[in-house]
Amino acid sequence: MNSNFKIFLKGIVDVSPLMIPVVPFGLIFGILAIDIGFSPLATMGMSLIIFGGASQIVLLQLFSGGASSLIIISSVGAVNSRHLLYGAVVSEHVSDLKLIWKIIISYFLIDQAFARSNEYFKKNKDKNKYFHLIGGGATCWVIWQSTTFLGIILGAAIPEQLGLSFAVPLTFLALLVNDFRKLINVIVIITSGLVATLGYNYIPYKAYVIVAALIGLFVAMILTKMIKNNE
């Protein structure tokens, strides 16, 4: 059996290539948060307490648009619903662990660490294989906190004409690169995007993110069902 530390290191190595895009993402988050009017401490607090790029950007986006707390929190919940899937997949590998380890693993269960560790879990039977996810999660944690911090410092120095806020939709667009080639995904993407854009001024309480996502999922449900019935 591999030592805990060796598996931890393997997690770091495996997740590292996925960390490159996290750097601009973290910088942009730090810069935008300060720009919107959060204090440096609160900005750092978001990265430490929430530790989720998409959640934090949605928080900023809706907060700056004047949405209520309830809408912001539920939208963050909607963005995070994909983690239910990650948790369900990981749970079978960590079901024997103590509660404290489950809490630590949950905090580190981010997209990139999940993607790499899930592959590792499938191939390895070691009892201590969960150190792989902790290695990957901790790597991302360090990068996320340090780039947030850099963003806070750089924020004042970056001219507004650069239009860095455009990096937000770009970052999310980049997260969908693997979905552009699949027809159902493309239809879901267009549906959700149109509902959010056209409903932006008409859907009350800035709930356009949740409403658009739910309609998009509903479309996915119908389309996948139709395809199954045809098979």
Next chain:
Amino acid sequence: MSDWALIIYCGLITFLTRFSMIALLKKEMFNDRIREILSYVPSAIFPAIIFPAIFLDNIGSIEIEDNPKILAAIIAMLVGIFSRSILATIFAGLASYWTIIFI
């Protein structure tokens, strides 16, 4: 609600979505159908952030003409489709955006 309360609640809900399945699930509770639907969550939710940020101006009206973000986003998407690289997509989008607005 204070900024800090908001941050803590958002942190809690983020943590709970990650923790709930790990803590509660003993065996397989999700069937394949739920799994399949959940795999569409990114495609359903990210466009709700992407599209308004591209097509709406500061006051929330739709802006199609004279909007450099649209062309830049299309270029980024094409680069994304062909490269499948997150980094290349972001850089292509920013580079074309800056090229359009500064030249």
